[in-house]
Amino acid sequence: MSLPLIALFIAAFAFGTTEFVIAGVLPQVAEGLGVSVPSAGYLVSGYACGIAIGGPLLALATGKVSRKTLLIGLTIAFTLGQAACALAPDFTSMLLLRIATAVAHGCYFGVAMVVAVSLVREDQRGRAVAVILSGLTVSNVIGVPAGTAIGSLWGWRATFWVMGTLGIIAIVAMLALLPRTAGAANRPAGLARAIGQIPICWAPDRQQAIDLAHEQFRWFGGGWYVNADLPTPAGFDAASQFVRKEDVAGSIACGPDLDELAESVRPYLRAGFTDVALVQVGDALQQEFLDKAAGPLLDKLRALAP
Numbered sequence: 001m002s003l004p005l006i007a008l009f010i011a012a013f014a015f016g017t018t019e020f021v022i023a024g025v026l027p028q029v030a031e032g033l034g035v036s037v038p039s040a041g042y043l044v045s046g047y048a049c050g051i052a053i054g055g056p057l058l059a060l061a062t063g064k065v066s067r068k069t070l071l072i073g074l075t076i077a078f079t080l081g082q083a084a085c086a087l088a089p090d091f092t093s094m095l096l097l098r099i100a101t102a103v104a105h106g107c108y109f110g111v112a113m114v115v116a117v118s119l120v121r122e123d124q125r126g127r128a129v130a131v132i133l134s135g136l137t138v139s140n141v142i143g144v145p146a147g148t149a150i151g152s153l154w155g156w157r158a159t160f161w162v163m164g165t166l167g168i169i170a171i172v173a174m175l176a177l178l179p180r181t182a183g184a185a186n187r188p189a190g191l192a193r194a195i196g197q198i199p200i201c202w203a204p205d206r207q208q209a210i211d212l213a214h215e216q217f218r219w220f221g222g223g224w225y226v227n228a229d230l231p232t233p234a235g236f237d238a239a240s241q242f243v244r245k246e247d248v249a250g251s252i253a254c255g256p257d258l259d260e261l262a263e264s265v266r267p268y269l270r271a272g273f274t275d276v277a278l279v280q281v282g283d284a285l286q287q288e289f290l291d292k293a294a295g296p297l298l299d300k301l302r303a304l305a306p
Helices: 003-024 026-033 042-061 067-086 091-118 122-154 156-177 206-222 233-239 245-251 258-263 266-270 286-292 294-304
Strands: 195-201 275-280
Touching (some): 026 042, 026 091, 026 156, 042 091, 122 156, 206 245
Parallel strands (some): 195 275
16 A cells, blocks of 8 residues: 555544444433433434535535645544534534534545545556545444544543544645645546647757757647648648747747746646646657656646646
8 A cells, every 4th residue: 555545544544433433422422412312313414414415515616726735624624623523512513513524524535536546557546446445444443443432431522532633643644645746636626637738849959949849840830739730741831931930939838948848838737737748849859858858847847736
């Protein structure tokens, strides 16, 4: 199991435990809050409603938020919710806090599974999803009995303090282990992918790059964005004779400056593209580009990701 998946598993375990542990300490909670056990049962059904209704709505509302930021934010909400539940003065506040925590719970699992499959190879995606869901299973086998035992020994409020501590552990794990670009940030609602492709022309010398781009890619300056619309080879020179080198340089990022090449992607990210492919113009410098520039350029592109 990879370290980022372990971080997601810990949070899943915490969410699962707090959902089900209430059943084990329900009589103590009812007595502590001054309500009957059947009335205290609404703490269980209210949590379920929060997951089913609020979770999907929150996931849709936060579709453009960075996945890592969202996961950490949801876990922080969970942790604060556990501390607030431990301090709840009456049944009504306890019920509202449980429902609020449940909304974060419902959103977390949907987002966590999207992030999980993005962290592994395609043939391991099923296993990644299973790791997240196993957090629920393990919470029933280990978390709920442990939480019930804690509640029996030190009171039901101690159970929620322990859950809050587990939330802090999950937050630290995600901060330390999740990649900054985990999942697909700024995706449109529904987590659809928007894929773009842009040309660049890297060369050790800027003028060399401009000359190469003008020689092999000057159709770009004429407005032919679809290969099927390109003129035939016989008509290429005539069709592109008025495209100047400065026109090409204004349309395509050219030269050895990796910051400039990376910045050419930013408008696509702002427009909501989730995947952008950079295509090096021509074949003359392909190997040199791969050997000298591709790795550092990829690091700069990753740093641009929100």
